[in-house]
Amino acid sequence: MSLRIFHIVFIVVTIVLSLYVALWGITQFSQERNGSALAVGILFLGAAVLLMVYGKKTFRKLKELP
Numbered sequence: 858m859s860l861r862i863f864h865i866v867f868i869v870v871t872i873v874l875s876l877y878v879a880l881w882g883i884t885q886f887s888q889e890r891n892g893s894a895l896a897v898g899i900l901f902l903g904a905a906v907l908l909m910v911y912g913k914k915t916f917r918k919l920k921e922l923p
Contacts, residue, residue: 875905
């Protein structure tokens with residue numbers, strides 16, 4: 858597996874896991890009204906969005922490489 862493919866897979870897996878943790882935190886907040894769970898959900902949702910932006914820039918850059 859090349860370094861390029863590994864990087865792409867790593868970004869995608871990290872985005873999926875961040876979205877999963879965000880969904881879990883928001884679900885916990887809706888069930889238990891726990892403020893820290895909501896904070897975790899929002900934090901990881903923000904992380905997923907930032908990772909998507911990073912991934913988009915990285916995919917463009919990796920296409921230019923031979």
